[in-house]
Amino acid sequence: MSGVPHGSEKPSTWSSSGVSVGRRRLGLGLAVLAPIMMCAVLVPWRDEVGLALPLVLGLTIVVMVAVVGGVAASLVASVVSVVAVNLLLTAPYGTLEVKGRTPLVALVAFVVAAVTVGLAVEIGARDRSAAERSRFEVDVLARFAAGEEAGGLDAVLRQIRALFRLDAVRLSEADGRVLGAVGTALPETETRSVTTEDGLVLEVDGPPTLAADVRLLRALADSAGRAARDERLRDTGRFQTALLAAVSHDLRSPLAAVKAAVSSLRNDSIAWSPDDEEALLATIEEGADRLDDLVANLLDMTRIQAGAVTAHADPVEPGPMIAAALSTVNGRERVDVDVAPGAWVLLADAGLLERVLANVLGNALTYASEVTRVRVVASVEDGCGVIRIIDGGPGVSATQRERMFEPFQRLGDVPRGEGIGLGLAVARGLTTAMGGALTAEDTDGGGLTVVVRLRLAGGEA
Secondary structure, three states, X not given: OOOOOOOOOOXXXXXXXXXXXXXXXXXXXXXXXXXHHHHXXXXXXHXXXXXXXXXXXXXXXXXXXXXXXXXXXXXXXXXXXXXXXXXXXXXXXXXXXXXXXXXXXXXXXXXXXXXXXXXXXXXXXXXXXXXXXXXXXXXXXXXXXXXHHHHHHHHHHHHHHHHOOOXXXXXXXOOOOEEEEEEOOOOOOOOEEEEOOXXXXXXXXXXXXXXXXXXXXXXXXXXXHHHHHHHHHHHHHXXXXXXXXXXXXXXXXXXXXXXXXXXXXOOOOOOOOHHHHHHHHHHHHHHHHHHHHHHXXXXXXXXXXXXXXXXXXXXXXXXXXXXXXXXXXXXXXXXXXXXXXXXXXXXXXXXXXXXXXXXXXXXXXXXXXXOOOEEEEEEEEOOEEEEEEEOOOOOOOXXXXXXXXXXXXXXXXXXXXXXXXOHHHHHHXXXXXXXXXXXXXXXXXXXXXXXXXXXXXXXXX
């Protein structure tokens, strides 16, 4: 679903009084012009028609103006009518003087009747507007509730934006963590916000929201909060399902290799040569390393999913960080490192950055052929520190690049059956926690380039 719920278009000029701004302006115009024109038409017969007919016609004009423009316009119409009738149709003509009690009483009674009629029409319009608003709110809330199931949080936020003609809508946790956003970037100041029943904050930017619409906006914020909660539950369910599938296959493989090697070494009926024992011990060590990496990625992904990753931003040099990450991956002899000269320093969490680089390097070495070298290029671009990990593997199509950063995604056949598809997902989550960005782009000559972009110490990303 997208846009405003069908059949629930919000009137753009609703006001709390039940009369739109456009109608008020039209009513004021009529309040001034209609009484003057009426009196101008009756001037040639003013000695014959008396005072009754002008007052009846004036009252008719007041009623018409009240229907169109509300009580304020009707008050203006009554004042203009009294003044015009007094000047043009009541002797002595051309002055505001009134001779005799009868004309004076008639004019006063006219003003009282005009005001009463105007108030009655205004109250009726207000009640009608309130009824229409209530029907509109019920319809919108019902359709938004259906939208939670049909399209999730993004669909609900898009509908809120379209309904109130907003520039931007964002739903965040109380601590500022963004759950969803649509439209333009929200300004740092002058945004309006409402708090949901779950303690989430819906921030909006755009045309001023009428006071009468705040109640509806708060109800729709609750709808967005429920959609966010349902989305988290669905994501948790998908994560658990994928986790069980991955654990059942990918954790059992290294466990089986370790168990087979240990069983072989413990078999007293076989006399193993030193080379054979070394090969079996290497198998055990390799399997243990794979299990350690898998468990570390699973724990990191769980922390990322729970929003429990805390990054401590400190100045770190890119060269030593790349070297530390390389020391933890197999195949590091196939990696070339090129760090741009200069005293530039990244602002990052050293432990998290080492994990990010290790995961990305491990992925690049896994997909690149054994005769292909992987390049790491670190430089400063547009005031940011950028580390590119460039491989010569099969590459990833533009339509699949975002998908490869999702948990448990392994696009294509993974050489040697390694990993459970969490490396890049964990790397992106940790990079985001440090205030950076992890993206992918084409590699000249084929392959994939993964880009780590972080702030510079003393600057902004």
